[in-house]
Amino acid sequence: MLRTDVAIIGGGVSGLTAAIEASKAGATVHLIDEGARPGGQLFKQIHKFFGSRRHYAGIRGFEIGERLLQDARKNGVEVVPNAFVFGMFGNGIGIIEAEGRGRWLEAKQVILCCGASEKGILFPGWTLPGVMGAGAAQTLINVHRVLPGKRFLIVGSGNVGLVVAYQILQAGADVVAVVEALPRIGGWGVHASKLLRCGVPILTSHTIKGALGRGKVEGATIEALDEKYRRVPGSERRLEVNVICLAVGLKPNIELPLMAGCETMFLGGLGGRVPLHDENMETTQAGIYVAGDCAGVEEASTAMESGRLAGAAAAESLGYLSKDEACDLKTEIREVLDDLRGGPFGVERRKAKTLLNQRTRAFRKPNNGGSE
Template sequence: MKTYDAVVIGAGPAGLGAAIEIAKAGGTTLLIDENERPGGQLFKQIHKFFGSKEHYAGTRGYEIGQMLLREAEEARVDIRLNTRVWGIFPDRTVVATDDNKSFSCRGRTIILATGASENALSFPGSTLPGVMTAGAAQTVANLYHVLPGKRILMVGSGNVGVIVAYQLLQAGARIEAVIDVTDQVTGYEVHARKIKRAGVPVLLRTTIKEAWGNKEVEGAILHRVDDRFKPIPGTEWRIQADTICLAVGLTPRLELAAISGCASAYNPILGGMLPIHTSTMQTLQEGIFVAGDLAGIEEASTALDEGRVAGLQAALDLGLGETDTLEDLLRQGQERLTSLRQGPFGEQRQLAKECIWQLAGQDSHKPASTIIKGGGKEREA
């Protein structure tokens, strides 16, 4: 059985970032992903990123993915695609299977970057053909160049909802409406303004009551809600649509972290249950790190920097590279993460992260109020 300095599971921006940093420090690195191509969500993102030069401002997501892939290949990262990890054992043995066979290997350290899954929404008619997650619609349109429908109803006004709505609009679909149960658009205004300028109705305090259609979606019944999110009688109306896209949040994919024995905590701002970790992405399980949406739902830029931070800390722990150089890069990575967690949206995530770090034993001036799970126990902290 082969032993690697690091086994990285998940080849999205977080996993690529971690694998690149360890490999550049001289470590043998295996990067595993269940999909047929690396890059995760980046290859579905055709919009230009904004922010700083360090966060690839002005570069489209799929272009960032291509750059990271080239960087990983140049660093001699061993990349295995179409490979699913199904077991991680206490000695950090990883068991995986591809299309042909199962194999096992060991990592001196393991970095979990398994991402997140999209949340579902249950309502009468939600199983009709034509009801799908926004991520599924984005995959169909941007990767396979197939329009999922001609008349789209988008449920949810977060970044995923408004970005995918605009991309479907660009692809030739008609966006009948973007609806949200809250009283404000929850995505960045820079994205929301694009669909508003295109004349797309954005209906707040509005949700879907049911989807209707014979053998597939033909439309939906919407209704207004009050300030306690209760339906307001008599406010129902019909809207025609052949596709209903659900953009109602993400949940960290916790399965591999759980079977690895990583203690977890609940934090609603970061998406629910997630592994407890330090600011350098170390879990409470020795030799296991987390990064990206698994460590809390944020953005692709944050996932990439978290991956780099995890990789740099792992390289230091393994005694790779030059300590002073790695520590300087680690500090820079943490500073970039702090800069991403500023402003009205970012500050909440920063405070939520500080709660998680406190649970991991790091000092924080913010009180932690959460549920911890791990080792068969559950307790309030």
């Protein structure tokens, strides 16, 4: 059995920053990730990130992941790749490693940074091979170097849909159209402009009606929507495509928080059911924290800072930071977070902040110290 001060599940951007912050304070930290190399979503991102320099603006996602990983190792974090966490039993963690070997890890504090999963929508033919999440297509193309088709339809014009559409073009395939049910493009103008310049139509007030084909996708029907999202009769069009990518949102991965007994609530603006957590990212189970998309879907910079906050809070509760040191550090991180959430993309988080804090305190349960 392994023992550690702080166990972090998920080595995406939030897990890496949580690990760095806790180990910098002096805690022993184990970072567990199911991937061959940690980095989470970042290792699929070949585009340069936006935002502030402090959050690696202008650097490609996979390079950000590499830097954070090196930083974590330099600070003494024990990185455990190829390790899938199948169960949480208080602060005890069940792990399956390569070749099916089981391991048990017991931690004084646990930070869950399990990321998010792609949402789906239902339409006739949605189970046909060739219908997939946009993130799944991105993994196939950028990580495994496999182009899953030649002609793509993208459903959803948020940043994920737009970024993946452009990367499909870069990989040498065609994007026949992006359809968007809203009357406006959901993602950033800069991503949309790149596609429009390449001649890809972004059809707002349009949706997919069905996938066509026998045994695999051989086409798709799209149709227009009116201002009340009702189908416009006679507007159907057939598109010749062999892959349909769904980019219709992400939802937090809350299986492990649920297994650990953390209370949750539904917050549609943060992707769905979210583990309750307070201003330290601590859940209703004392000693168990969440960070990043797992705590509510936002973006990479906020994931980084929420990870740091959880790492600092975990180190403080183990006595590695004094009250004053922790207070200064957490105040600095919270100010950065407030700043990041100051714009239109932070509205949902701002609205949920007080409610999350109140409910977390109301449902807080003591730490059972890890049961076997």
